[in-house]
Amino acid sequence: MRLCLNVRFRARARGLAPVRWLASCLFARVAVSVISLHDRALGAYLAFAAGDALGATAEFMTAGEIACTYKGGLRNIVGGGWLHLKPGQVTDDTQMSLALGDALLAARGWDLRMVADAFVGWMRSKPPDIGHACRRGIRRYMIDGTLCTPPADDNAGNGAAMRNLPVALATLDSPELFARCSLEQAHITHHHPLSDAATLLLGQLTQILLLGGSIADCRGCVTEFLGRHPRFHFEPWPGNTSGFIVDTVQTVLHAFFRNGDIESCIVDVVNRGGDADTAGALVGQLAGACYGVQGLPPRWLKQLDARIVERIRRQTASLLALPRPLPLRAATPSSISPA
Ligand code: MN
Numbered sequence: 001m002r003l004c005l006n007v008r009f010r011a012r013a014r015g016l017a018p019v020r021w022l023a024s025c026l027f028a029r030v031a032v033s034v035i036s037l038h039d040r041a042l043g044a045y046l047a048f049a050a051g052d053a054l055g056a057t058a059e060f061m062t063a064g065e066i067a068c069t070y071k072g073g074l075r076n077i078v079g080g081g082w083l084h085l086k087p088g089q090v091t092d093d094t095q096m097s098l099a100l101g102d103a104l105l106a107a108r109g110w111d112l113r114m115v116a117d118a119f120v121g122w123m124r125s126k127p128p129d130i131g132h133a134c135r136r137g138i139r140r141y142m143i144d145g146t147l148c149t150p151p152a153d154d155n156a157g158n159g160a161a162m163r164n165l166p167v168a169l170a171t172l173d174s175p176e177l178f179a180r181c182s183l184e185q186a187h188i189t190h191h192h193p194l195s196d197a198a199t200l201l202l203g204q205l206t207q208i209l210l211l212g213g214s215i216a217d218c219r220g221c222v223t224e225f226l227g228r229h230p231r232f233h234f235e236p237w238p239g240n241t242s243g244f245i246v247d248t249v250q251t252v253l254h255a256f257f258r259n260g261d262i263e264s265c266i267v268d269v270v271n272r273g274g275d276a277d278t279a280g281a282l283v284g285q286l287a288g289a290c291y292g293v294q295g296l297p298p299r300w301l302k303q304l305d306a307r308i309v310e311r312i313r314r315q316t317a318s319l320l321a322l323p324r325p326l327p328l329r330a331a332t333p334s335s336i337s338p339a
C-alpha cells in the first residue's frame with residue numbers, strides 16, 4: 001500500500017501515469033546498466049580529448065574574457081587560443097596520455113623505463129605545449145636516467161594526474177597495481193603529496209565509474225578522501241582555476257557533481273578559464289566514464305582530429321585487452337640516446 005502510494009506520488013510529480021512512470025524507471029535502470037565497460041572506457045578517453053581540444057581555446061583566459069569573446073559561452077571546438085591550434089587539435093594532456101598508453105601496450109605490462117622513454121619521444125616530437133615540471137623531469141631522465149624526480153614544493157601542478165587514464169584502464173581489477181603504477185609514472189616528473197593524492201583520487205573515481213559504479217559511489221569515495229585531504233574541499237567552489245592540482249581537482253569535482261551529462265560538465269569547466277584544457281579533459285574523463293561514449297556530443301566527435309580519435313579507439317580496446325593482472329616487467333635498458 002505504502003509502495004503503491006509512493007509510486008503514485010512520484011509519478012504525479014513527474015506528470016506521468018503510474019504505470020508509465022514505473023516503466024520509465026525500469027528503462028532508465030536498464031539503459032544505464034547496459035553501457036558496456038568498453039563504451040565507458042572509450043567515452044572517458046574521447047571526452048578527455050574533447051575537453052582538452054575545447055578547453056585549449058580558453059586556456060589562461062579569465063571567465064570574463066571568455067564570456068566577452070564567445071556569446072553564450074565556448075561550446076564548440078574551434079581551435080585558436082594562445083597555442084594557435086587548428087580546430088580539433090589536442091595538447092600535452094592527450095598527447096602524454098597516448099604516449100603512456102603506447103608504452104603500456106609496447107611492454108604488454110608495466111615497464112617504467114618504457115614509459116619514461118615514451119615521454120622523451122613525445123618531448124622530442126616538438127609538441128605545442130609542455131609544462132615546466134614535465135620538461136624538467138623528462139630532461140633529468142635524459143641526462144641521468146633516474147626514473148623518480150626528488151620531492152619538490154613546486155611539483156604540485158596537474159601534469160601527473162592529467163595523463164593517468166591509461167593506467168586506470170590497464171589496472172581495473174587491481175587497486176594495488178593501480179596505485180603503484182600511477183605513482184611511479186607521476187614521479188617521473190611530479191613528486192608532491194598533493195599531486196600524488198589527486199592522481200590516485202581521479203583514477204579511483206574513473207575506475208569506480210568504468211566498473212558501473214554510481215555517482216553516489218563517487219560521492220562516498222570523495223567524502224572519505226576529503227577526510228584525509230581537507231585541502232581539496234570544493235563546496236562551495238573556491239573559484240581558482242590555475243594549474244595547481246588542488247584548484248584543478250576542486251573545479252573538476254564541482255562541475256562533475258552538479259551537471260548531468262558530458263557536454264554540460266565540460267562546458268561548465270572550460271568557461272571558467274585558467275587551466276581550462278586540463279580541467280576540461282579531467283572532467284571529461286569522469287563524465288565520459290559515467291555516461292559512456294554514446295553521451296558524447298556528435299559534433300565534438302566530428303570536430304576532434306580524426307587521427308587522434310582513431311588512436312584513442314585503438315588504444316582503449318588494446319588497453320582493456322591487456323593481461324590481468326597487469327604484468328610487472330623489470331625495467332628494460334633505455335633505448336633513448338643521451339641528451
Ligand atoms: Mn594542455
Ligand code: MN
Pocket residue numbers: 059275276277278279
Ligand atoms: Mn593545461
